[in-house]
Amino acid sequence: MRILVVGGGTGxxxxxxxxxxxxxxxxxxRKAWITMLSASDQHMYQPGLLYVAFGQxxxxxxxxxxxxxxxxxxxxxxxxxxxxxxxxxxxxxxxxKTHDYDVLVIATxxxxxxQKIPGLEEGAETFYTEKGAVKMFKKLRNFEGGKISIVVGxxxxxxxxxxxxxxxxxxxxxxxxxxxxxxxxxxxxINRIHSIENVARWAKPEFDRMxxxxxxxxxxxxxxxxxxxxKSMEGSEDHYDLLISIPEHHGMEVIEKNELGQDGWIPTxxxxxxxxxxxxxxVVGDTTNLPVSKTGSAAHFEAEVIAENIASIVKIGTPxxxxxxxxxCFIEAGHDKATYAMFNYQNPPDLQSPNKSMHWFKMSYNKxxxxxxxxxx
Amino acid sequence: MSETKIIDAxxxxxxxxxxxxxxxxxxxxxxxxxxxxxxxEGTAGDVPEWVNKIGHEMVSSEKVGEIWHIKVRKTK
Numbered sequence: 001m002r003i004l005v006v007g008g009g010t011g012x013x014x015x016x017x018x019x020x021x022x023x024x025x026x027x028x029x030r031k032a033w034i035t036m037l038s039a040s041d042q043h044m045y046q047p048g049l050l051y052v053a054f055g056q057x058x059x060x061x062x063x064x065x066x067x068x069x070x071x072x073x074x075x076x077x078x079x080x081x082x083x084x085x086x087x088x089x090x091x092x093x094x095x096x097k098t099h100d101y102d103v104l105v106i107a108t109x110x111x112x113x114x115q116k117i118p119g120l121e122e123g124a125e126t127f128y129t130e131k132g133a134v135k136m137f138k139k140l141r142n143f144e145g146g147k148i149s150i151v152v153g154x155x156x157x158x159x160x161x162x163x164x165x166x167x168x169x170x171x172x173x174x175x176x177x178x179x180x181x182x183x184x185x186x187x188x189x190i191n192r193i194h195s196i197e198n199v200a201r202w203a204k205p206e207f208d209r210m211x212x213x214x215x216x217x218x219x220x221x222x223x224x225x226x227x228x229x230x231k232s233m234e235g236s237e238d239h240y241d242l243l244i245s246i247p248e249h250h251g252m253e254v255i256e257k258n259e260l261g262q263d264g265w266i267p268t269x270x271x272x273x274x275x276x277x278x279x280x281x282x283v284v285g286d287t288t289n290l291p292v293s294k295t296g297s298a299a300h301f302e303a304e305v306i307a308e309n310i311a312s313i314v315k316i317g318t319p320x321x322x323x324x325x326x327x328x329c330f331i332e333a334g335h336d337k338a339t340y341a342m343f344n345y346q347n348p349p350d351l352q353s354p355n356k357s358m359h360w361f362k363m364s365y366n367k368x369x370x371x372x373x374x375x376x377x
Numbered sequence: 378m379s380e381t382k383i384i385d386a387x388x389x390x391x392x393x394x395x396x397x398x399x400x401x402x403x404x405x406x407x408x409x410x411x412x413x414x415x416x417x418e419g420t421a422g423d424v425p426e427w428v429n430k431i432g433h434e435m436v437s438s439e440k441v442g443e444i445w446h447i448k449v450r451k452t453k
Contacts, residue, residue: 154392154396154399154400154403155392155396155400159391159392189396189399190393190395190396190399190423190427191395191423191426191427195390195391195392195393195395195396196390196391196393197390197419217426217427217430217431219399219431233431234427234430234431235430248403262404263404291385291386291389291392291393291394291397292389292391293391293392325388325389327391329391341391343390343391345388345389346388348390349390349391
């Protein structure tokens, strides 16, 4: 059984490592092979970018060599896929190599699409890339007062980020002693301040208490950079001195180019995590079109299901489990307290009050991630 | 040619039905009808509020069993 994993982010890495352990006897007996193709020899811990944007982590803390995270039996190659030939069970890479497979796992992730909104790239700060997060921190550090507006694209990775960055802005300027000189305005696409009802119910009075203004039903249409105005599709305008964007995301270009899914999101069975119409193709993490959060957490839980099923197919010829929609998200409620949301397809999140210990757990997890992605936690 | 696309947002909490509809509306062509399926009771009020504010067209909204079927036509 030749298993090919395309993409070396959270989902792809956990699938590969989990499979390597489950299939150790088959790999030793040369009955199973795992190959990973990735666009980079580096692995980034993306949730750390929020901390970089507030000067709490340095960019180099976010990276590890991808090879060092993988079980030694995994054939890791830095050679991104250029063509998916699903009807022939093969892919072609940028270097021109062809890889045949029996089972394919697509874990290519997502990318920001700020360029879709006129003026957004030039006019807004964003912490979704390393370069952007460092630039945003420098802007915040030099900001002495005025209005900061936050806008949110749809769909976006890490749905809790808009709330987290807003709480962090409040605490950051409070710590600098100039919170009274900074107006914070939070704009959100739907008709409450977060997609999870319990989060919205908790965060709104917190925002009110902190003097953070909110506008809902605000989907960004364009940014007038010269006059510092952001306009919504719903017809409203917001003047700012500093604009922070949680940008719209698409799946990767290679997915769109190969017509595997509109906007790069691959149609995926919500329980089996197979690509619609392709039983031997699994999709994990941001790459799916599933109506679940695009987070490392969702990718992690999906990856465990995929690995268990591929291993059981190798051993007994059939999958044994299904993805139940599980997601677990830490929620930083500022710089010294946090809570979490855990939910699946059947059970809504039941939010607990933020506390210091959950914040320190999250800070610890920022380090433990490397254990988690190796499949040890 | 316009088409009806079904968006299954049943039993989902984040990003949730309205956010799903907004995502798919961006992909749709003017004239397309999107049919949102949702088990969230709030959707029946949330979707018309957004649709009316942005200027798309509500086609229909009905509950069949436990599932809301909400049809919206993209107008711009």
